[in-house]
Amino acid sequence: MIDQTLFIKRVDKDIILVQIYVDDIIFGSTNDALCKEFEEVMKKKFEMSSLGEMTMFMGLQVRQNNQGILIHQSKYVTDVLAKFSMTDSKPSDSPIAERPLLTEDPEGSPVNQTLYCSMISSLIYLTASRPDILYAVCQCARYQANPKLTHLTVVKRIFRYLKGAPKLGLWYPRDSNFDLFAFSDSNFGGIDRDRKSTSAGCQFFGDRLIFWQCKKQQTVSLSTAETEYAAASACCSQVLWMQHQLQDYGLTYLDTTIYCDNDAAIHITKTPVFHSKTKHIDIKIHFIRDCFDRGLIKLEQIHTDANTADLSTKPVSISRFNVLVDLLKMIRFTD
Structure with a gap:
């Protein structure tokens, strides 16, 4: 009724869910037989291939095990750092400084608008799995029409933060x-x-x-x-x-x-x-x-200290930032 790209089939106590996005399909079921049946039907009706258990979707990397599911974009982080020549940059502990606040800076030095907008677009896509940079990206995105050097400096700080924390993802535990x-x-x-x-x-x-x-x-x-x-x-x-x-x-x-x-x-x-x-x-x-x-x-x-949404309303100190990231249930992982 709400999502017109979601299809559901129930067989007795089992269920199969099919989610479609343009020409990509994700499906899962409580019964492996229903998955195999759906896969065979789709291959007969359409020219398509099955990639097996989902490990990548729309740039999101997915890692599954018995304990839960990890969603991250570490490969994308590596790619955008290389794209904007930030691979060798000095890491930052947080995506945006607590002070000074970002302003229009009418007297500031203008920068390349095309480059600035391209960096912002890349970061916006990354917020699909990185709520820790959402506030900083939203702040910088407001100055795309007339970016100044102060704005570009903050954008580069977001990239430097990503350089220091490239492998940070959302953890979805199975037993919660x-x-x-x-x-x-x-x-x-x-x-x-x-x-x-x-x-x-x-x-x-x-x-x-x-x-x-x-x-x-x-x-x-x-x-x-x-x-x-x-x-x-x-x-x-x-x-x-x-x-x-x-x-x-x-x-x-x-x-x-x-x-x-x-x-x-x-x-x-x-x-x-x-x-x-x-x-x-x-x-x-x-x-x-x-x-x-x-x-x-x-x-x-x-209490304000336990309000997770606080991370997306204002710049905070590094210690406060780390506490809020933990409240978001984001985890650092290794290969």
Whole structure:
């Protein structure tokens, strides 16, 4: 119902899932016989070959064993470092410095826009498996129209960070539970150019990070509560989409917990009396209250230090950065 490229067949207690992307197909089943049957049918109907157990898909490398699945892009990291002559660069401990904040720098020296945009495009593709660089890449991407030397320096720092941590991937353990929950956070007025805030969120299945986002808010917020409320609303939208997506797999999730570190945003969601103070907030944001009333989500308080989404809202110290990467369940691996 949600993903029109997903096909499902159930045979008794077994199930086979087929996911199509243009001319590539991923399929898996709880019964090997269903996989073999599907493979034979497709080979008869179409000119195609089977690559066996998935090890690569759309640039994502996949490593599977009895303990779980590792998804990474280490080969791509090596390729882009070579492409932009950063292979011999000095490694950095984090993708972006805590200070100074990145600005438009109108008096700065301009740089090659084509090169800058090409570097940004390569990094954006890498965020498919590297949420640790998402915030830094999003910040640099905002200056593609008129990049300056200060912006290029930050982009090169992201590459230097990748040089120091090329083999970092997302680990999906087999024995973890399937509880769906999310984290929401924001950075109040963090954009120097227009003082708009940044919303961020990440969604987990147990110990498995399955989605993450970082986006500048469309309007200027007048308070921390407002910007946190907007971020929670955006996170709620993603959770609802995932709830509907999971129904296609036969999984039903209600009352999904969204962790937020702002008391005011939680009170606004739970208590209608506070809404008289929030009329200036865009009306569409208030749908999170309806979702709360319907039991689709619940907002819970969490300490800022434990809020995983904090990594995608602002630059942090190296020690804080390493803690947040650990919370994302990313692991360093070797060949």
